[in-house]
Amino acid sequence: MKSFFSETDIKSSWDHVFSAFWQRYPNPFSTHVLTEDVVYRSVTADRRLITRRLLTKTNRLPRWAERFFPANLSRSVYVLEDSVVDPGSKSLSTYTRNLNHATLMTVTERCVFRESAGHPSWTQLKREAWVTSSVFGFSRAIQEFGLARFKSNQLKAMKGLEYALANLHGDGQQWPLRASVREASEKAREAALAATERAKHLASAAAPQKPQQYV
């Protein structure tokens, strides 16, 4: 199992962040998110909002994984995001995980957005994630890949949320959109490349040796 933890401050107020949370798709960093649907929603007796959202995302496997797991190529990834908004405590908690391709790799994430204690006009975000794979012999390579992709997606997710905030409320810094998209894509590409190299190395170490072909 690989895990990830981060804590960051979003320089927008909690109510702006919670509104933007529902409106962050589509954004320039979310081209891999294909559909978005609320599949359950209700307000509890104590005025908390409970929501379940279904997302479908493209299943972008690195080439070494495409070769070893061709059956997983065809279907997109279904992701379920559960959330609780508590305006009383100014907090938003989320729990997100993939529903399919789970044997190959399961990514689970918990987030808590909360009005920043030190800076009430900001919002603190604590994010935890776990990556596991049950595939015999490949799990380490897959977990490396999964964790690297999660980190890259996490960068995109923050950029996407900031983009939504900027568009909704004119919050945060004014940054030239194209430059930031390019910068974020570059960072994501670098991280993915580094992870691919690491994972490729692990995968070929795990794979059975192919007999030499003599033409």
Place this chain on the structure above:
Amino acid sequence: QELFLKMNSVGEGCTELKREYDQCFNRWFAEKFLKGDRSGDPCTEMFKKYQSCVQKAIKEKDIPIDGVEFMGPNKEKPGS
């Protein structure tokens, strides 16, 4: 230009219903819910129409959302 693009529903025929509902919800969420206003939710009819469409699509596509535990496995969190 991105401001005018919206997400699609997983049910191809449900996208319009989804967008109408989302618009209603986003307004209610920011202007009423977050401010503690307990007046009625104006989006219930729109939500029903949207759900009827999307739940049908989910069944047709065999998307395994039934019985999935809300907020995941129960974690004992002291003082949370």
